[in-house]
Amino acid sequence: xxxxxxxxxxxxxxxxxxxxxxxxxxxxxxxxxxxxxxxxxxxxxxxxxxxxxxxxxxxxxxxxxxxxxxxxxxxxxxxxxxxxxxxxxxxxxxxxxxxxxxxxxxxxxxxxxxxxxxxxxxxxxxxxxxxxxxxxxxxxxxxxxxxxxxxxxxxxxxxxxxxxxxxxxxxxxxxxxxxxxxxxxxxxxxxxxxxxxxxxxxxxxxxxxxxxxxxxxxxxxxxxxxxxxxxxxxxxxxxxxxxxxxxxxxxxxxxxxxxxxxxxxxxxxxxxxxxxxxxxxxxxxxxxxxxxxxxxxxxxxxxxxxxxxxxxxxxxxxxxxxxxxxxxxxxxxxxxxxxxxxxxxxxxxxxxxxxxxxxxxxxxxxxxxxxxxxxxxxxxxxxxxxxxxxxxxxxxxxxxxxxxxxxxxxxxxxxxxxxxxxxxxxxxxxxxxxxxxxxxx
Ligand SMILES: [Zn+2]
Numbered sequence: 129x130x131x132x133x134x135x136x137x138x139x140x141x142x143x144x145x146x147x148x149x150x151x152x153x154x155x156x157x158x159x160x161x162x163x164x165x166x167x168x169x170x171x172x173x174x175x176x177x178x179x180x181x182x183x184x185x186x187x188x189x190x191x192x193x194x195x196x197x198x199x200x201x202x203x204x205x206x207x208x209x210x211x212x213x214x215x216x217x218x219x220x221x222x223x224x225x226x227x228x229x230x231x232x233x234x235x236x237x238x239x240x241x242x243x244x245x246x247x248x249x250x251x252x253x254x255x256x257x258x259x260x261x262x263x264x265x266x267x268x269x270x271x272x273x274x275x276x277x278x279x280x281x282x283x284x285x286x287x288x289x290x291x292x293x294x295x296x297x298x299x300x301x302x303x304x305x306x307x308x309x310x311x312x313x314x315x316x317x318x319x320x321x322x323x324x325x326x327x328x329x330x331x332x333x334x335x336x337x338x339x340x341x342x343x344x345x346x347x348x349x350x351x352x353x354x355x356x357x358x359x360x361x362x363x364x365x366x367x368x369x370x371x372x373x374x375x376x377x378x379x380x381x382x383x384x385x386x387x388x389x390x391x392x393x394x395x396x397x398x399x400x401x402x403x404x405x406x407x408x409x410x411x412x413x414x415x416x417x418x419x420x421x422x423x424x425x426x427x428x429x430x431x432x433x434x435x436x437x438x439x440x441x442x443x444x445x446x447x448x449x450x451x452x453x454x455x456x457x458x459x460x461x462x463x464x465x466x467x468x469x470x471x472x473x474x475x476x477x478x479x480x481x482x483x484x485x486x487x488x489x490x491x492x493x494x495x496x497x498x499x500x501x502x503x504x505x506x507x508x509x510x511x512x513x514x515x516x517x518x519x520x521x522x523x524x525x526x527x528x529x530x531x532x533x534x535x536x537x538x539x540x541x542x543x544x545x546x547x548x549x550x551x552x553x554x555x556x557x558x559x560x561x562x563x564x565x566x567x568x569x
Contacts, residue, residue, distance in 0.1 A: 131303045133436050135275075136284075138296040141268040146375040150262060151285060151293075153292040155241040159234045161189060161201070162212040164230055169220070180268055182217040189213065205260035207249035215244075242286035244463070250283050257283065257295065268295060275301045289370035303436050310394035315490025317450065317482050318403055318423050325482035327490040335383050338376075345372045380422050388429035398430060399493025442493035454479065455487040 140267065143151060165185040172178040189209060192198045219231035232534045249260040256265040274280075280297035287293050315327035323333040355362035391398060403423055434441040446452070452461040457475040464471070464481070472478050 131436065131438065132300050134147060134212045134281075134298060135301040135436075136296045136298050137272070137274055138294055139268050139271055141266045141293050141295050143266065144264060144295055147262055147264065147266070148293075150204070151243065151287070152241075154208055154243045154285075155287070157201055158208050158212045158243050159239065159241075161192075161209045162216055163191070163233045164192065165213055165216050166233060169216070169266055182213055185213045186210065186533035187214065203261075205245065205249050207245050207260065208243035211244040220249075240288075242284055245283045245285070247281060252283075252297075256320055257297075259283070259285070266295060275299055288374055290374040291367065291370075292374065296489065305438075310396065312395045313397035313399070313494060314391060314395045315399045315486045315488070315493060316391070316401075317489055318401065320480055322482065324426075325480075325486045326391075327483070327486040329483055331482070332387060335379060337379060341372070341376045341379065345369070345376065348372050380424070384422055384426045384429055387472060388426060389430060392430065392439055395439065397440045397442065397494065397497060398434060399442045399444060399489050400427060400430065400445045401448065401450060401489055417546040440497060442497050444489050444492050444496070447488070448492055449502065450485040450488045450492070451481060453484075453488045455484050455491065 165188065168185065168188055169180045172180040172184075189201075193201045194478060196241050216231060219228065222228035223230055245259055251258045255270070257268060258265045274297065276299075278299035278301070280299050282298040284296040284298075285293070286296070317325045317327075323334045324332040326332070348365070352362065352365040352369050355365045430441055433439075449460060452464045453459075454461070454473040454475060454477060456477040457473060458475055461471065461473070468481060
């Protein structure tokens with residue numbers, strides 16, 4: 129049977145001068161409304177112990193628009209402003225559910241500039257998109273086709289730090305069952321030498337251009353550091369750094385998309401390890417490799433694509449000793465420093481470290497899936513930060529497994545971070561900053 133899913137299609141577009149001005153104004157108003165509503169909600173709670181909800185902030189917005197000093201809010205479309213209040217509501221819901229920290233103010237310089245339009249605020253007809261308060265359609269580069277007959281339910285316009293404009297259209301798409309015929313199962317180990325190692329023996333390396341990109345970034349950043357604060361040349365240099373960052377991000381995302389799509393198409397069951405990226409990044413020597421590998425990004429892609437194609441994504445507990453276990457006889461090695469790339473078990477098997485780990489991850493995942501614990505929507509489990517595998521009682525395991533993992537990576541760094549990282553929730557907080565809703569890419 130075919131499946132209907134919500135899917136975002138993102139394109140670049142080139143606004144006219146008037147459109148760019150209108151959008152910049154809208155972004156500013158969105159940010160202002162969000163921040164004012166956040167302040168109002170914080171005050172309502174701290175001063176009067178009231179929980180202001182969406183409706184209350186919506187009423188506030190109506191009031192603000194009537195005042196003289198905020199009358200300019202009427203100049204932009206009201207829908208993005210309402211949507212900003214809804215986003216704030218989501219941020220609070222996540223905070224109350226302990227999935228995220230307290231909502232923070234949007235910054236003019238650091239926050240993403242974006243505005244969200246719902247059906248009443250745009251018109252999509254004959255391949256032309258017109259936004260509210262704009263007469264001309266957006267000049268979109270249709271780099272790939274929308275699904276046949278698609279009508280977007282939400283349109284998000286954004287501008288990145290490199291000054292590029294994007295429009296993202298949320299559409300319904302039909303996934304045909306035949307489009308992903310693979311029935312295999314695979315264990316995936318996040319490596320450092322190679323980006324990923326599969327239980328099939330395949331090693332996926334980091335893209336070759338990465339080193340060049342990194343040098344280019346270092347040069348651009350050195351150049352920026354030499355420029356005088358507030359000068360025009362500094363602004364130019366900053367834009368250059370942003371462009372290099374954007375390029376690195378684009379290339380990485382592209383690589384991970386191709387990889388995740390392929391793996392999801394080929395396999396019915398995918399098993400990954402629940403790595404605590406944030407904790408590992410604190411180790412300086414590994415920081416670059418891990419954050420560059422974009423493990424978190426990759427996992428998110430696997431999660432939603434597995435969901436689209438009806439695949440099982442099993443997440444193995446982060447304390448599972450995947451590297452130290454012999455995949456042939458099941459013996460547990462005493463220690464396994466990170467620089468050990470291959471080792472010989474007592475049973476005589478010579479192991480490639482990463483391949484052995486990938487095989488163990490697969491075996492563990494399949495046994496979990498067989499008892500039924502692993503087969504559940506992984507989007508949910510990753511949000512709560514819990515893995516599919518049952519964790520032992522925290523009191524018994526919190527200290528010990530950490531030291532095991534510490535051996536794997538770097539003892540001193542990990543003992544220092546033990547207190548914070550023992551919390552099961554710490555894994556997912558970076559993900560929480562992502563706005564709820566369909567994946568944008
Ligand atoms: Zn063995």
